[in-house]
Amino acid sequence: xxSTQASPEQALIDQLVQQHxxxxxxxxxxxxxxxxKLGFIPASSVASIAQGLNLSRAEVHGVITYYHFxxxxxxxxxxxxxxxxxxxxxxGSEELWDLAEKLLGCKGHxxxxxxxxxxEPVYCLGLCASSPAVQIDxxxxxxxxxxxxxRLVKSLESAx
Amino acid sequence: MSITVFVPCDSAALAAGAxxxxxxxxxxxxxxxxxxxxQRNSSRGMFWLEPLxxxxxxxxxxxxxxxxxxxxxxxxxxxFLNGGLHPLSLGITDQIPYLAKQQRLTFARMGxxxxxxxxxxxxxxxxxGLQKTVxxxxxxxxxxxxxxxxxxxxxxxxxxxxxxxxxRGTTASQKYxxxxxxxxxxxxxxxxxxxxxxxxxxxxGMAIAGLAVGAxxxxxxxxxxxxxxxxxxxxxxxxxxxxxxxxxxxxGSGKAFHLQVRKxxxxxxxxxxxxxxxxxxxKRGIVRAKPPLPALEGLFGQPTVINNxxxxxxxxxxxxxxxxxxxxxxxxxxxxxxxxQITGNILQGGLVERAFGLTLRELLFDxxxxxxxGRSIKAVQVGGPLGAYVPESQWDVPLDYEAYAAMGAVVxxxxxxxxxDTANMAKLARYAMEFCALESCGKxxxxxxxxxxxxxTIDRIGTATNKEQQVHLLxxxxxxxxxxxxCAMGGMTPFPVLSALNHYPADFGLQADVAKAA
Numbered sequence: 001x002x003s004t005q006a007s008p009e010q011a012l013i014d015q016l017v018q019q020h021x022x023x024x025x026x027x028x029x030x031x032x033x034x035x036x037k038l039g040f041i042p043a044s045s046v047a048s049i050a051q052g053l054n055l056s057r058a059e060v061h062g063v064i065t066y067y068h069f070x071x072x073x074x075x076x077x078x079x080x081x082x083x084x085x086x087x088x089x090x091x092g093s094e095e096l097w098d099l100a101e102k103l104l105g106c107k108g109h110x111x112x113x114x115x116x117x118x119x120e121p122v123y124c125l126g127l128c129a130s131s132p133a134v135q136i137d138x139x140x141x142x143x144x145x146x147x148x149x150x151r152l153v154k155s156l157e158s159a160x
Numbered sequence: 161m162s163i164t165v166f167v168p169c170d171s172a173a174l175a176a177g178a179x180x181x182x183x184x185x186x187x188x189x190x191x192x193x194x195x196x197x198x199q200r201n202s203s204r205g206m207f208w209l210e211p212l213x214x215x216x217x218x219x220x221x222x223x224x225x226x227x228x229x230x231x232x233x234x235x236x237x238x239x240f241l242n243g244g245l246h247p248l249s250l251g252i253t254d255q256i257p258y259l260a261k262q263q264r265l266t267f268a269r270m271g272x273x274x275x276x277x278x279x280x281x282x283x284x285x286x287x288x289g290l291q292k293t294v295x296x297x298x299x300x301x302x303x304x305x306x307x308x309x310x311x312x313x314x315x316x317x318x319x320x321x322x323x324x325x326x327x328r329g330t331t332a333s334q335k336y337x338x339x340x341x342x343x344x345x346x347x348x349x350x351x352x353x354x355x356x357x358x359x360x361x362x363x364x365g366m367a368i369a370g371l372a373v374g375a376x377x378x379x380x381x382x383x384x385x386x387x388x389x390x391x392x393x394x395x396x397x398x399x400x401x402x403x404x405x406x407x408x409x410x411x412g413s414g415k416a417f418h419l420q421v422r423k424x425x426x427x428x429x430x431x432x433x434x435x436x437x438x439x440x441x442x443k444r445g446i447v448r449a450k451p452p453l454p455a456l457e458g459l460f461g462q463p464t465v466i467n468n469x470x471x472x473x474x475x476x477x478x479x480x481x482x483x484x485x486x487x488x489x490x491x492x493x494x495x496x497x498x499x500x501q502i503t504g505n506i507l508q509g510g511l512v513e514r515a516f517g518l519t520l521r522e523l524l525f526d527x528x529x530x531x532x533x534g535r536s537i538k539a540v541q542v543g544g545p546l547g548a549y550v551p552e553s554q555w556d557v558p559l560d561y562e563a564y565a566a567m568g569a570v571v572x573x574x575x576x577x578x579x580x581d582t583a584n585m586a587k588l589a590r591y592a593m594e595f596c597a598l599e600s601c602g603k604x605x606x607x608x609x610x611x612x613x614x615x616x617t618i619d620r621i622g623t624a625t626n627k628e629q630q631v632h633l634l635x636x637x638x639x640x641x642x643x644x645x646x647c648a649m650g651g652m653t654p655f656p657v658l659s660a661l662n663h664y665p666a667d668f669g670l671q672a673d674v675a676k677a678a
Contacts, residue, residue, distance in 0.1 A: 026442055027443070032425070066427065067427050068427060086504065090583065125171075128504065129510050130207045138387070142172060
């Protein structure tokens with residue numbers, strides 16, 4: 001790539017870095033801003049973030065990889081989060097998790113080979129009185145039975 | 161005149177289909193040529209009834225629930241707009257026993273007001289505490305909070321007033337108020353409900369704290385799993401600022417208090433206060449050694465008040481009605497009320513705000529109505545993933561910080577997770593260690609390595625022939641974790657593990673005497 005011609009992605013990252021550079025404790029807000037726009041934080045952005053915030057690349061890499069929420073690779077078209085914490089376990093979330101793996105064709109923290117689904121465990125969506133809870137993209141679902149999960153995944157398939 | 165219908169916008173209502181219900185009501189009303197006014201309120205906290213639809217009638221607000229969008233045509237047929245009877249009728253909302261039996265101080269507005277309406281907030285007692293504060297000396301405000309006996313509602317139960325007094329006593333160019341809204345514990349949602357449902361109450365509490373201790377900047381650290389709470393708080397802060405409740409000149413006092421939301425990124429340990437500070441500073445959320453106390457050297461090295469959402473949200477009513485009013489609730493050194501959260505395998509899960517001193521049995525049966533599965537309740541985890549499992553023999557102990565501590569358990573934030581008799585307590589004990597291994601920040605050895613060794617040892621108790629020695633090892637390891645960890649993550653993970661082992665030895669394949677002897 002010609003270094004004088006930044007890709008649109010890199011231009012966006014540079015712009016966000018500039019926006020956040022003066023802010024105290026800017027790194028997390030900046031990483032959130034990048035992930036909000038791109039869906040993940042490209043490895044290629046680490047150097048410019050480090051330079052813009054006057055940090056070492058190791059510090060930036062350390063933060064990105066420390067927090068579960070930040071991704072270094074693009075997720076599937078749909079992200080399915082199944083809560084596996086105690087209140088959901090008490091109402092069958094482990095069985096639901098196994099079913100999710102089967103329905104989506106991928107394991108936790110993985111993306112299905114067709115690029116459609118990423119399955120993520122989540123430890124509490126704050127819906128503990130209406131467990132088990134699942135989040136599909138931005139939408140929350142409470143009291144998710146196996147039949148309901150099957151229906152929800154089917155509706156994602158038919159929406160394509 | 162059009163009839164007002166309320167449908168909550170709390171996450172738990174949305175997850176149960178509240179938006180679809182709103183659409184259906186709107187369509188049905190249009191089709192029937194009826195003028196109605198649909199408003200989105202906060203949730204009453206009776207989650208088994210969500211979406212809970214309320215209609216304003218001459219007798220008061222009438223409730224229907226749980227309403228699915230398919231129920232909407234029949235509700236219209238039954239004349240629900242005039243309070244007509246329907247299989248989903250619940251009568252006058254305020255008279256539903258689950259609500260009528262509560263003592264709602266902090267959650268007084270919950271389900272009644274619209275979250276972002278400044279008018280609703282002011283009309284229901286909002287800003288009275290801040291108005292009083294503005295006219296008082298900061299020291300007197302701190303004294304009021306001290307006198308109320310308010311203790312940290314996030315779990316540690318440290319007296320809030322002492323933290324405030326320490327920060328007030330420092331001299332610094334910049335002080336901070338940080339609200340810990342990293343509500344990561346399973347079985348809790350009172351912080352989420354507050355931020356989504358009554359955001360100005362938290363803003364008011366933080367502004368009072370800021371004025372009292374001389375801090376001009378506040379941060380609310382909200383977990384990334386709570387996007388609705390983040391959106392609501394951001395909007396509420398902007399509205400409060402434009403109305404003079406926040407900003408350079410709070411209510412004309414000449415004093416500044418600015419507030420900002422910081423979004424967390426999914427690390428459980430950032431609920432520990434020093435890890436949270438590191439995270440706000442833009443670093444990995446690694447626990448700091450104490451001292452120095454955050455009250456002296458906290459965020460960016462400056463004196464910092466750190467309180468949980470409910471602690472700060474309890475301050476407005478204390479200031480508005482006085483310390484003695486608040487202190488009259490509760491028992492012993494556990495003063496005031498706690499929003500208990502009944503969750504997991506329970507028929508009537510939700511939020512129950514009551515004074516300290518009621519029992520778990522009352523919560524489980526009088527409010528909760530027993531298990532959701534209909535099976536007998538086996539174990540109840542109180543105080544989150546780091547709290548002990550409480551067996552039936554202890555369900556009559558009053559929920560009071562000291563009474564619970566005396567039996568090796570914690571009241572914590574009042575989160576209660578119910579398990580029925582299908583639960584395997586050895587599996588849950590192993591999960592506690594596994595979760596600790598997954599979420600440990602890695603700074604101290606007992607937590608980082610102890611958690612993994614703990615998992616392995618629990619596995620061996622199940623399979624090995626020398627069970628007694630394995631139990632002995634596990635107890636020894638737990639002792640090291642309790643006494644050698646830097647923070648509650650490693651220091652309290654043994655609570656659920658040992659309580660499971662002590663009260664449910666059969667699940668570990670042990671005779672009671674073997675479990676105890678080792």
